[in-house]
Amino acid sequence: MGKLDGLGGDKVFYYFEEICKIPHGSENETALSDYIVAFAKERGLYFRQDKSRNVLIKKSGSKGYEEVPPVILQGHIDMVCEKNAGTEMDFLKDPLDIYIEDGFIHARGTTLGGDDGIAVAYMLALLDDNTLEHPPIEALFTVEEEIGMGGARAFEPFDVEGKRLLNMDTEEEGVLLSGCAGGRRVRVYLPAERMDNPVGKAAYQISIRGLKGGHSGSDIHLQRASANRLMGRVLCMLQEKETFSLASVDGGNMDNAICREAEAVVVFDKEKEDGIREYLMKIENILKEEYNSCEPSITISIELLREAVFQVFTEDTKNKVIYTLLLLPYGVQTMSMEMEGLVESSNNIGIVKTTAEYIYFDNAVRSSVESRKELICQKIHAIANLCGARVEEVNDYPGWRFNPDSEMLRLFAKTYQEMYGREAEIAAIHAGLECGLFSEKIPNLDMVSIGPEMHDVHTPDERLSVASTIRVWEYLKEVLKKMDH
Numbered sequence: 001m002g003k004l005d006g007l008g009g010d011k012v013f014y015y016f017e018e019i020c021k022i023p024h025g026s027e028n029e030t031a032l033s034d035y036i037v038a039f040a041k042e043r044g045l046y047f048r049q050d051k052s053r054n055v056l057i058k059k060s061g062s063k064g065y066e067e068v069p070p071v072i073l074q075g076h077i078d079m080v081c082e083k084n085a086g087t088e089m090d091f092l093k094d095p096l097d098i099y100i101e102d103g104f105i106h107a108r109g110t111t112l113g114g115d116d117g118i119a120v121a122y123m124l125a126l127l128d129d130n131t132l133e134h135p136p137i138e139a140l141f142t143v144e145e146e147i148g149m150g151g152a153r154a155f156e157p158f159d160v161e162g163k164r165l166l167n168m169d170t171e172e173e174g175v176l177l178s179g180c181a182g183g184r185r186v187r188v189y190l191p192a193e194r195m196d197n198p199v200g201k202a203a204y205q206i207s208i209r210g211l212k213g214g215h216s217g218s219d220i221h222l223q224r225a226s227a228n229r230l231m232g233r234v235l236c237m238l239q240e241k242e243t244f245s246l247a248s249v250d251g252g253n254m255d256n257a258i259c260r261e262a263e264a265v266v267v268f269d270k271e272k273e274d275g276i277r278e279y280l281m282k283i284e285n286i287l288k289e290e291y292n293s294c295e296p297s298i299t300i301s302i303e304l305l306r307e308a309v310f311q312v313f314t315e316d317t318k319n320k321v322i323y324t325l326l327l328l329p330y331g332v333q334t335m336s337m338e339m340e341g342l343v344e345s346s347n348n349i350g351i352v353k354t355t356a357e358y359i360y361f362d363n364a365v366r367s368s369v370e371s372r373k374e375l376i377c378q379k380i381h382a383i384a385n386l387c388g389a390r391v392e393e394v395n396d397y398p399g400w401r402f403n404p405d406s407e408m409l410r411l412f413a414k415t416y417q418e419m420y421g422r423e424a425e426i427a428a429i430h431a432g433l434e435c436g437l438f439s440e441k442i443p444n445l446d447m448v449s450i451g452p453e454m455h456d457v458h459t460p461d462e463r464l465s466v467a468s469t470i471r472v473w474e475y476l477k478e479v480l481k482k483m484d485h
Contacts, residue, residue: 061295071164181431187360215257
């Protein structure tokens with residue numbers, strides 16, 4: 001018996017549980033990609049697995065739909081791998097420990113991968129059911145979406161015939177997404193100049209914990225704190241109070257997740273410990289007051305390290321680290337003047353990591369306006385230049401412009417009204433979707449994006465609504481039935 005047996009939704013939850021058993025973090029999708037290929041082989045379906053491990057599966061239209069133009073169904077097979085401190089989990093080999101609570105599916109202590117595992121489950125359930133009415137289906141399973149859309153970027157659509165695409169990477173039921181932001185990853189490499197740690201100095205780890213984190217696109221407007229940004233503030237305030245050396249600073253694992261936890265190793269005279277500990281408590285209270293409505297659980301702790309620290313950053317490098325953390329753009333930069341409530345541009349300092357040679361700052365820049373995206377990148381370059389750091393830009397991807405004449409949008413909106421007696425919300429999203437890349441590869445592509453209710457994706461609090469998943473499944477089947485022209 002599976003943990004999700006008996007929930008309904010035909011075989012959607014069966015396949016979702018199967019997906020959860022297979023490790024599939026970004027750049028580790030081979031096993032899940034091969035599972036999808038085996039699925040196609042067992043059913044005698046046309047499939048193509050490319051060098052990037054994207055998979056395309058084709059299924060003929062059901063009786064009466066054989067000559068209807070095909071529809072492309074698309075979702076990504078990779079997930080963000082985040083876990084709580086203290087959670088024993090090897091994302092390279094361990095299955096997710098899923099459970100149901102209060103009508104939601106969770107993974108114990110880790111991200112769930114509902115983003116975008118549920119799209120994969122929907123597509124496999126559709127391909128596996130020969131009783132449904134539908135046009136020819138071209139199911140596209142892409143890789144590395146979470147780290148720059150590498151799969152969509154690499155995919156060659158030479159055997160794709162459809163001109164209608166349904167993306168299923170949306171996290172709100174009843175919302176028809178019809179536009180998204182473009183983005184770019186901007187990486188700053190600050191040279192780590194070091195000196196010997198003076199004899200007699202003790203090493204301590206300052207830790208920031210208790211933040212909610214979230215998706216750097218869809219949650220950035222909630223004004224949640226970034227542990228990386230806060231660490232810059234903490235170190236700056238501490239520097240104004242006491243003399244200390246800095247040995248390392250680290251925070252975050254994914255550039256598209258708001259950083260929940262960060263650590264810094266600092267070195268100072270042991271007799272200063274009580275005063276510094278007391279001052280950090282004052283800083284914690286300041287931050288709790290600032291973020292009382294959205295981050296009530298912020299904690300700042302300091303712990304004496306048993307391991308000796310033999311080298312620390314030079315004073316110049318220490319200052320550059322602190323100033324970079326303080327000055328890199330973070331959060332919402334501009335709001336759309338065309339669509340009320342839509343974030344237009346933002347930046348997320350997703351990863352900070354100390355290596356032997358560099359302190360590395362990974363930024364996820366997003367904007368629905370290309371010139372605004374360029375402006376944020378210019379600001380990052382300016383800060384890097386002032387600090388003598390090197391900048392690398394990667395994984396640039398286009399936005400998806402809203403099409404008011406979309407036939408797909410009209411069909412999905414009309415079907416939703418007929419099924420539920422209310423209008424669906426038509427919206428654009430600040431998060432990036434692969435739709436922009438596909439619109440460049442397939443001319444005249446008509447697209448819409450849907451999905452069930454999910455919360456706190458990219459964090460260990462991620463959860464997927466059971467009831468919403470079933471409703472979206474029924475909605476999906478009904479829309480496919482209406483695609484008869």
